[in-house]
Amino acid sequence: xxxxxxxxxxxxxxxxxxxxxxxxxxxxxxxxxxxxxxxxxxxxxxxxxxxxxxxxxxxxxxxxxxxxxxxxxxxxxxxxxxxxxxxxxxxxxxxxxxxxxxxxxxxxxxxxxxxxxxxxxxxxxxxxxxxxxxxxxxxxxxxxxxxxxxxxxxxxxxxxxxxxxxxxxxxxxxxxxxxxxxxxxxxxxxxxxxxxxxxxxxxxxxxxxxxxxxxxxxxxxxxxxxxxxxxxxxxxxxxxxxxxxxxxxxxxxxxxxxxxxxxxxxxxxxxxxxxxxxxxxxxxxxxxxxxxxxxxxxxxxxxxxxxxxxxxxxxxxxxxxxxxxxxxxxxxxxxxxxxxxxxxxxxxxxxxxxxxxxxxxxxxxxxxxx
Amino acid sequence: xxxxxxxxxxxxxxxxxxxxxxxxxxxxxxxxxxxxxxxxxxxxxxxxxxxxxxxxxxxxxxxxxxxxxxxxxxxxxxxxxxxxxxxxxxxxxxxxxxxxxxxxxxxxxxxxxxxxxxxxxxxxxxxxxxxxxxxxxxxxxxxxxxxxxxxxxxxxxxxxxxxxxxxxxxxxxxxxxxxxxxxxxxxxxxxxxxxxxxxxxxxxxxxxxxxxxxxxxxxxxxxxxxxxxxxxxxxxxxxxxxxxxxxxxxx
Ligand SMILES: Nc1ncnc2c1ncn2[C@@H]1O[C@H](COP(=O)(O)OP(=O)(O)OP(=O)(O)O)[C@@H](O)[C@H]1O
Ligand SMILES: [Mg+2]
Numbered sequence: 001x002x003x004x005x006x007x008x009x010x011x012x013x014x015x016x017x018x019x020x021x022x023x024x025x026x027x028x029x030x031x032x033x034x035x036x037x038x039x040x041x042x043x044x045x046x047x048x049x050x051x052x053x054x055x056x057x058x059x060x061x062x063x064x065x066x067x068x069x070x071x072x073x074x075x076x077x078x079x080x081x082x083x084x085x086x087x088x089x090x091x092x093x094x095x096x097x098x099x100x101x102x103x104x105x106x107x108x109x110x111x112x113x114x115x116x117x118x119x120x121x122x123x124x125x126x127x128x129x130x131x132x133x134x135x136x137x138x139x140x141x142x143x144x145x146x147x148x149x150x151x152x153x154x155x156x157x158x159x160x161x162x163x164x165x166x167x168x169x170x171x172x173x174x175x176x177x178x179x180x181x182x183x184x185x186x187x188x189x190x191x192x193x194x195x196x197x198x199x200x201x202x203x204x205x206x207x208x209x210x211x212x213x214x215x216x217x218x219x220x221x222x223x224x225x226x227x228x229x230x231x232x233x234x235x236x237x238x239x240x241x242x243x244x245x246x247x248x249x250x251x252x253x254x255x256x257x258x259x260x261x262x263x264x265x266x267x268x269x270x271x272x273x274x275x276x277x278x279x280x281x282x283x284x285x286x287x288x289x290x291x292x293x294x295x296x297x298x299x300x301x302x303x304x305x306x307x308x309x310x311x312x313x314x315x316x317x318x319x320x321x322x323x324x325x326x327x328x329x330x331x332x333x334x335x336x337x338x339x340x341x342x343x344x345x346x347x348x349x350x351x352x353x354x355x356x357x358x359x360x361x362x363x364x365x366x367x368x369x370x
Numbered sequence: 371x372x373x374x375x376x377x378x379x380x381x382x383x384x385x386x387x388x389x390x391x392x393x394x395x396x397x398x399x400x401x402x403x404x405x406x407x408x409x410x411x412x413x414x415x416x417x418x419x420x421x422x423x424x425x426x427x428x429x430x431x432x433x434x435x436x437x438x439x440x441x442x443x444x445x446x447x448x449x450x451x452x453x454x455x456x457x458x459x460x461x462x463x464x465x466x467x468x469x470x471x472x473x474x475x476x477x478x479x480x481x482x483x484x485x486x487x488x489x490x491x492x493x494x495x496x497x498x499x500x501x502x503x504x505x506x507x508x509x510x511x512x513x514x515x516x517x518x519x520x521x522x523x524x525x526x527x528x529x530x531x532x533x534x535x536x537x538x539x540x541x542x543x544x545x546x547x548x549x550x551x552x553x554x555x556x557x558x559x560x561x562x563x564x565x566x567x568x569x570x571x572x573x574x575x576x577x578x579x580x581x582x583x584x585x586x587x588x589x590x591x592x593x594x595x596x597x598x599x600x601x602x603x604x605x606x607x608x609x610x611x612x613x614x615x616x617x618x619x620x621x
Binding site: 024025026031032033036055056057058059060063064066067082085089090092094166220233304331332334335336337 | 398487494559
C-alpha cells in the first residue's frame with residue numbers, strides 16, 4: 001500500500017504542496033497526531049494544495065486535512081470532485097454546542113442530599129410495593145384461579161430446595177468451629193456441659209437465621225434482581241404488561257411468597273445442621289455423649305427460641321425478596337445499571353437483615369431465655 | 371476477499387448449512403437472500419469468525435479467520451466492520467462512546483480527532499450531533515441501526531458485513547442509506563456482504579446475489595444468472611413485483 005506523502009513544489013512565487021498516496025486511517029504515518037502537527041506547520045505559510053494525486057482518501061484523512069487547514073478552505077486547492085464531496089461533508093460537521101455538565105461547586109452538600117433523597121425514594125418505592133402486594137393478595141383471595149402456582153413452586157424449588165446442600169454444609173461447619181472454640185473456653189471453668197446451652201441458643205436463635213439470610217441474599221436475591229433486571233433490559237416486562245399480566249402478581253408476589261415459605265424451613269435445616277456439627281465436635285473434643293446432648297437440648301433451649309428463629313426466617317425472607325424485586329425493577333435498560341443494581345440489592349438486603357435482626361434482639365430480649 | 375470452502379453447520383442434530391462454497395471478490399457488493407431462518411445470520415457469523423463451522427474453512431483477505439495466533443486474529447478483525455441484526459450497541463455507553471470505542475482501541479488518535487470522526491460518521495448516517503449524548507436505550511429502532519452502521523464504519527473497514535441494514539428504516543432513509551453506502555463504496559472501494567429482504571436495497575446496492583435455500587447456496591451471480599436457476603425459492607422471489615426492480619438493479 002502506498003503511504004501518504006507530501007511533496008513541496010516551488011513555483012515562481014508560491015509553494016505548492018502535492019499530496020499523494022493513500023490517506024486513510026490505516027496508511028497514514030503513525031502517530032497520527034504527530035502527522036497532523038507536521039501538516040499544520042506546513043499550512044502556516046498558506047501554500048497551495050494539490051490533492052489530485054491522492055489515490056484514496058477516507059474520512060480520517062479528510063478530517064486530518066480539514067483540521068490542518070484550520071477548519072476552512074485553503075485559498076488555492078486542486079481536488080477531485082469525489083474528494084471534494086468528502087471534504088464538504090467534513091465541513092458540515094457541527095460541533096456539539098451544548099456545554100458538558102461541569103462539576104458542581106456545592107458538591108459537599110448536594111451529594112449527601114441526593115443520597116438522602118434517593119434513600120427516601122427507595123423507601124417510598126418499597127412501601128408502594130408492599131401495598132401493591134397486599135392488594136394482589138386480596139385480589140387473589142377473590143380470584144383464586146389467578147394464583148401463579150407455577151412461578152411460586154419454581155421459586156420455591158430454586159431458592160429453597162436447591163439451597164439445601166449449601167446451607168447444610170455452612171451450618172455444619174460453623175457448628176463445628178463454634179463448638180470447638182467454646183469448648184476450649186468452657187473447659188477452663190469446668191463448665192463443659194454448658195456447651196449444649198451455648199450452642200443451642202446461639203444457633204437456633206441467632207446464627208441459623210442470619211447465616212441463612214446472608215446465603216439466600218447472595219444466592220437468590222442476586223438472581224432475582226438480575227432476572228427482573230434483564231427482563232427490563234430486553235423489554236420483557238413491557239411485553240408482559242401488554243398481555244395484561246400484572247408484573248407484581250406474576251414476578252414479585254411468587255418470589256416473596258416462596259422466600260417467606262422457604263426461609264423458615266431453611267433456617268430449621270441450617271440450625272439442625274449446625275447443632276449436629278456442634279454435637280460431633282463436642283463429642284470428639286470433650287467426649288460428651290450424643291445421648292446426653294440430645295437429652296439436654298430441649299431442656300435448656302426453651303421452644304420459644306425456635307419460634308423466634310422461624311419468625312426471623314419469614315421476615316428476612318420477605319425482606320430479601322422485596323429488596324431484590326425492588327432493585328430489579330429499578331434497573332435501567334443498560335448493562336452497567338444491571339450490575340450496579342444487583343450489587344446494591346445484595347448489599348442492601350444483607351444490611352437490612354442485620355439491622356432487623358438487631359431490632360428483633362431488642363424486642364425479644366425477655367423471651368426464650370432460661 | 372472472502373473465500374468459503376466446504377462449510378457445514380450443525381446445531382445439535384439440525385443441519386443449517388451443507389457444503390457451502392462462496393467467493394467474494396474485492397469491491398463486490400454481495401446480497402445474500404434466503405427465507406427467514408435459513409441460516410443467513412449464522413453464515414455471516416461464521417464468515418467473521420464469531421462461530422466455528424462444524425466443517426470447512428473460511429478465509430478473509432487470504433488469511434484464516436480462526437487463526438490460532440491471537441495477534442494476527444486481532445489485526446484481521448480490525449479490517450472489517452459488522453452491523454448486527456439487532457444493533458448490538460454497548461448499552462452502557464452513549465452513542466458517541468459507542469462509535470468512538472473502536473477508534474479509541476487503536477490508541478493512535480487524540481480525543482479531538484476522535485470526536486470529529488464520530489461527528490462525521492454520525493452525519494453520514496444522518497444523525498445529529500445532539501443525538502451523540504443519548505444512550506442506546508433512548509434510541510428508536512431505526513436510529514439504533516444507523517448508530518450501529520456508524521460504528522461499523524468507524525475503522526474505515528475493507529469489508530463491511532451487514533445483517534439486514536435497512537430493516538426498520540423508513541423508505542426515505544433506506545434510500546439515503548443505499549445512496550450513502552454506494553457513494554462510500556465508490557470512494558473507498560470496500561467490499562460489502564449484506565443480508566437483506568428489501569428489494570430496493572438489493573436493487574440499489576448489490577452487484578451480485580447469492581441465494582441460500584435448502585441448506586446450500588443454490589445460486590450465485592448477477593440477477594440474470596440467478597433468475598435463470600430453476601428453484602422454488604428463486605421462482606417465488608422473482609415472481610412478485612419485486613422482480614423487476616431487483617432484475618434491473620443488480621448486475
Ligand atoms: N445458537 C444456536 N443454537 C441452535 N440453533 C440455532 C442457533 N443459532 C441459530 N440457530 C438456528 O439456525 C437457523 C438459522 O438461523 P439464522 O439466525 O441464521 O436465520 P436467518 O436466516 O438469519 O433468519 P432471519 O432472516 O429471520 O434473520 C434457525 O433455524 C435457528 O433456529
Ligand atoms: Mg438473521
